[in-house]
Amino acid sequence: MSPRAGSTGPHTLAFVESPVQLLNVLEWAHAHAPGADLTLVVLSPVDPMTRGQLRRMCGLAREEGHQVRWEEARGGPGAPLRTVGGLTAALRRADRVVLGDPFSRYVQLLLTLTRAPALVVVDDGTATMEFVGQLARGERLVRWHRKGGRPGPRDLLLAPVSGAARRRLTPGGRRTVEVFSAMPVDATPPGVTVRAHTFAWTRDRFGPPRVTGGADLVGTSLVETGVVDADAYLEAVRSLARTHGATRYFAHRRESAAKLHRMAGATGLEVVRPDLPLELVARRGPVARTVLSFPSTVVHTLPLALSGTTVRVAVCDIDPAWLTDGASPRARGFLAGVTRTARDAHRLTAVPGVPGVPGVPGARTAPAV
Template sequence: MRRVSVLSSSPPALRRGQHAPKAWVESPLQLLSAVEAHHAGLLGHGTEVVLRSGVDPLVATAAEVERLGPHRGLAGVHVGTRVPLPAGTGTLVIGDAFSGTVQRRLLTLRAQRLVIADDGLATIHLLELLAAPDPRPLIRARARPTMARQALGLAAATRLRALGRAGRVVVFTALPVPEELRTAVTAHGIEVVAHDFPWLRSRPAGPPPQERQVVLGSSLVANGLVHRERYLEWIAGLAAVEPIAYRPHRREDPADLAELRRDPRVSVAEPGPPVEVCLRGLTREHRVISLPSTALTSLRLVLRGNGTTIEGVTVPAEWWTERADAALREHLSLFLDGPGTTR
């Protein structure tokens, strides 16, 4: 097996006639999902993982993933600038089915199989669109697309459904998919495969933070869905009770993080791999607190058996901005439920 540095700009050479699976990932969660799909045997031998260029947390996560190896049959990880097209009998793994770049690739895809890996809340939105009786454009929630973008999204949806009818689409997810939604998607020939991060859970964990109280940073402020002042007041209130180890979300505003760092009771971690990787060493002495987030679901799986308390906090009504509609709030509630601890 040949390994390729995550800093490589070109993929490994293939043996003649080899049809290596390809994975195109644009976020740390997508990368972890692709590795787990490979570990689960969904992809085949010689999987090449291509990281979207210009995403520093993704490179940091890839370096940690390689350090945690080994990965039998994984050819390597490298940085690329375009979605790869596998050979005719190969498999393509994607995470963001709403990307215009990915959708244009789908229109010319001739791969044997398409695997869609987790991309947070967008995965549930994708399943809802694919479950509709008739094709609906694959457009991000709350987006205001042009007519051309609508047309591309509809073409991509039609193509995905056609691949599904041929038994060539798998959605690989650790997220809680409601049974009614799973049934509706399956009726279109799309297979939904659940996982609980078995590869990641099998890897040795690093030391936990000294603070017992761990708060997961949220993208809700950066996305304009929650008022900044309310959020920062909430963090300060938690810190007043007990010191905090704060794990920032990769999209948080640096100015907000700078303000949190001025509070001596809040220890803000430096950017790096996602919490699923960094917090695997938490114990029964630790308590994780978070607003609605897919990280709540994944941490409950990764820390299963550790006894760590994991608490999802409902967003108070007065925190929401006018951009947070009722449908979004209902979606987010999916990621609050779950056992209070991982025992």
């Protein structure tokens, strides 16, 4: 990994495992490290949809002049050992390390191998809000939809790695920690610098989009993560589509093919599998005048990515009755908080509710300005 010609500043190593994480590293580099010597390391997942989006995002990164290193990090039993061993020298040389997912066990393990004085955490969606809060409270790093459950054998086995990562992500001595986020951050840990993520690179690179009539629906993987009941979700999607005249459904990359097939048949929606993160797809267009979403990252990011357009982003609350028996105690409050903070940050106003789904509080909408 030779230094980038004409680069300035420290050598930066960035670890990403999803297309959105890679996008947010590009956004961070554009805003705060232009011309930096940046190597993007993709810890590739096994999911074909995610891999396809990551391949296309890697092409955009190379067009920006960044080095990209693709690691088959999950390609068989020996892959983790080979990946970690192959990255050790680069980690020791890096002056700055950028993380896309501080909850990732893979990333936490890699963190124990670096003594880089500068660490940066870029957005991994709404999980960033939980990460910052847990760091401020000195809690163990646990994803929000698993919080409240009893640690399993694997959690206990990897607890020393997670604890070491949390300590590494706590500023001290010469070590600085920065969070680059479009999410609202309430409790900032002492010494952590928070920088605003405004999707400036996305707006400079793409669009403005052609805006069409009707509405687009944004999918969520809450069913796949075991938080929301599948039948309740299907009925909510059907009611939203009927009420707001939606014709397209942008699937989350982790939504199952069986669920999407059932949804298309039951609702008549055109199911779209985006080839890039939704922020880029919407910015390129065409996009409907109203974009409907359940509580998720996009209710915070799309208003920023679509700033200056006439598109309105709306969020429909998750009714507690939709939650599964296996949903963590944290799930209800966290999802409500996503809606509340989006309302506060983006001036959400009420729109008609969702008939036919008992207890749905309705949707709220924000202008993309």
